[in-house]
Structures are given as C-alpha cells and as structure tokens.
Amino acid sequence: MNTENAVRVRFAPSPTGYLHVGGLRTALYNYLFARKNNGVFVLRIEDTDRTRYVEGAVENLIQTLRWAGLEFDEGPEKGGPKGPYIQSDRIALYQEHARRLLEEGKAYYAFDTPEELDEMRKLQEKTQAPLKYDRRALMLSAQEVQQKLAAGVPAVVRLRVPDATTVAFDDLIRGRVEFSSDQIDDQVLLKSDGYPTYHLANVVDDHLMGITHVIRGEEWLSSTPKHVLLYQYFGWEVPQFAHLPLLLNPDKSKLSKRQGDVAVEDYRSKGYLREAIINFVAFLGWNPGDEREMFTLEDLVKEFSLERVGKSGAIFNVEKLDWLNFQHLRRKPDTEVLAMLREHLKQSSLANRNFDDAYLLSVIGAMGERVTFVRDFVEKSGYFFQAPNRYDPDVLKKRWKPDTPQKLRRLIEEFSLLENPQREDYESALLRVARSLELKNSELIHPLRLAVSGVGAGPGLYDILFILGKEETHRRVVSAIERLSQLT
C-alpha cells in the first residue's frame, strides 16, 4: 500500500465538556470515510482557548467516542507518528509558523486593544460596512512596531489578506465555492497570549499531520477561504474539503442545548443503544440510495460515500430514533439483552432481588416485541419483578365486577389441581371453568390479568401465568381479591 497517498482524516473537537450529537456525526463520517478507504482516522484536541477548557473533557470525549464504537487510529492517549495530538502541546509549532508568515510579509503585528476593536465594529455597524479589521496596524512604521514589541505591548499576529482577488476551493459536497478576498477579514492567527487561533492551528496541524480530507460542519464554510490562503502562503497542498450540512433544532436553527438534549451521553443515559444512535445519526445527511433503513456500523463502513451526503440541514427528530432503538433492540440476541437487563436491574430499586437467568430470559421472550428500551422491561412489565401494589383504575372499573372474586376463586381452585402446568394447561383450565360457569372466556381472562399484573396490557395471559408460576399466581389472585373486595 502506498502510504503517501493514503487517506488521512481527523475529528478535531474542542474539549468543552461533552460530545455533541453533531460532533458525533462528524466523527462518524470521518471514521466511515477512513475505514471505507483504508485510511487513518485521527483524533485531535483543539484546546487553544484556555478560557474554555473543561476539566476531564478530553477523557470524556474519548470515552464517548469509544462507547459509540468509533475507535481512532492516532490521537491522545493512543499516540501515533504525527503527535502530539493535543494542540496546547504544539504551541511552539504555531509560533514558528506565524513567525515565518511575518518574515515573508504575509502576516503582521497588531496592537489594538479589545476596546478599540469594539469601537471600530460599532462604527462599521452604524455605517453598514462589512465587519472586518480596518488594518490600522498597517499604518505603523517598522520602527514603531519594533518599539511596541520591545516595550512589551500586547500584540497579535494577523493574516495579511491580498486585495481584490478571488479565493476559491472545490468542496466535495457543495462544489466550487468562491469568495472575494475583499470579503475576507485579516484574521488573528496568534493571540496576545501566544496561543494560536483555530485558523492557524488547524491549517498547520492538518498539514503536518498529513490530513488529506477535511470533513467538518458547514459552520466552517465561510472561514475556509482563510484556511486556503494559509495553505497557499505556506506553499502547502490544499486538502479536500467536505462541509457537512448542519444538524438542526425543530425550529431549524443550528442544533443547540435549550431545545433538547445534544450530548451523546444524555441519550446514552436515557437508554439509547449505540447501534441506534449511530444508525440514526448516519442517516441525518446520508442515505444508501435504496430503501434499507437498518444499518450497523459495519454496514455503514461498506456503504458510505461522501457523494451520497446531502446539502441541506436535517432536523434531529427523536421519534425515528426511538423506532430505530426498538428495531435494534429486538434484533439483539436474548443473551445480550439479558446482560443489559441485569445491568439495569442492578441500578434500580430491584437491585436486592434475585432473578435467575431462565426467569429473566422468559420475561425477555414475552416482552421482546413490546419494549423500546431495556428499562421498559421494568417500566412496562414491573409485575414480573414485583407483585402489583396498585391496580389500574380504568381497567378495574371496566373489568372488575362484584361477582368477580367468586369466579376467580373458582379459577384458582382449578389451577391448584394442576401439576407442573404449562401455558396450555392454564388455558384449558380456564376454558373448563368458563364453560362450567357459563361465562365468556374474556370474563375470566381480563380480571385475572388485572389481578396478577395490576394492568390491562401486556403479553398473552397464559404466558404471564406460566412465567409467574402456579404459586405466585395463586398468591396474587388471593391478594387481589382481598384488596379489591374492600373497594367494592
């Protein structure tokens, strides 16, 4: 394999606390593109803003990425030939490159205070002029600049954007995009604290790390010409760009907190499966071109291509996610669901109760088609784990009549005669009783269901009875008769 031409992509989040679902999709597309093309997936941490650093964010980011199944090939903790992979460890590199631009007249020092810049912008807003740096620092003579530097006046390094030219690039998703250089701001490259801005750091790193394809969100589209300029100034090859459509809130603005959950970990803790989240997020902007909907990460690796990524933003719609979660959950082998159910029980109020595998497996068998989340086993069929402590009032009103207790007594008498009953035995016993009492089957079935489960919905009644077992069924019916007779 020719390593010179190998595809190298990166996911470059800033460690502001958690992994955003939009970030997850960007990471996913990068990952898929790398895997599909036998390339390398790099994780780089963009922490050049010291004011935004959040303790533990990097670890959290890595952990969430791994949970989702997006293993990177090079990055922090893991290392690699192009490291370090944390920008704050690469400061000297950026300063060196800034110096180079300075020497070649492609960048310049500026000494304006934040207040001065504020004032400038206010004026520009008033005159409705484009908001950009007015280059007042260019009026300074070489001596003045040297004096200020020597005196230790805080300085930034700004990009010297050429006048009246066109900066263009070919975006893999959007085609050719052109900007007039007059629209481009003389961006700060090096801040007065010596740290680079995103624009400098990202270009220097992408080049030094051999990144061939920059796949990132559309919010970067309008700063891309600055990056292109930098590549040109350094004499470097410009990578391929692919600007992904944005993920949107229901009101179509850029997906943000305040309008629902945006952290991957929020969805994780709500019980969403990684498979469902990956599947869902992959389809926000991409589709295989046919009518398949269910994809595993492996499937996506086989099928993914940037050509099939759309251009318009997509609203993050949780209903479909729920459906996908349901679909992925029911496709999982029972043993895997068992492990997840055990984990869930361990963290619930049922933690001290003991259930054997066979029992839980039969619950899974009965509820399999009825749960969207693992927690639904408990939330929708808590009666498998605990005798009902209340009875659904609506069902009670509809199904529990004054003469119900005596019918049920007759029924459990019949049940008590059964030896090692199977599902069918409960059924035939109930049928016998119904016939001898001249009742419709449902006149027994519904109150019995209520008595043993406390609710009116769920798996087949005989499945419930069988799973609960003869003794437990008996106990519950007796207890229901006692408690409900008092009410009527």
Place this chain on the structure above:
RNA sequence: GCCCCCAUCGUCUAGAGGCCUAGGACACGAGCUUUUCAAGCUCGGUACACCAGUUCGAAUCUGGUUGGGGGCACCA
C-alpha cells in the same frame, strides 16, 4: 448590514430531463388479527416554495424572487 450555503410529505429522505397522476421510512388515521397491549399485515391523507426561461417534455437544467440557515471574535 455584508458574505456564503440551502430549498421534495409534519420529520428523515429517494429522485442525477421522459420510468413521477413523485417512491420509501418515522409519525398520524382506518381496518384485519387478537383475551389485552404491542408486533405484523392492508389501506389512507399530506410534498416538488414562487415566477420566468431552455426543451417535444422539468421535481430534475438556467436566471430571478421569496424563505430558511450559517458566518462576519485575541471561540472553536
């Protein structure tokens, strides 16, 4: 205000000039099935933003309008 991007059902989308009286999925409604609830199956409604143009023919190409979004920091 300036620059850039985008535009098919409520939502995710298929569609790369005739296969489109626009297909699928989620959601929604109706029915079937059934001891209930689901699942499943069947059926149903709802979309090419608008206006010109090109063409024998436009959701698909071009231009404009409108609408939406993003960017315009010593944040990423």
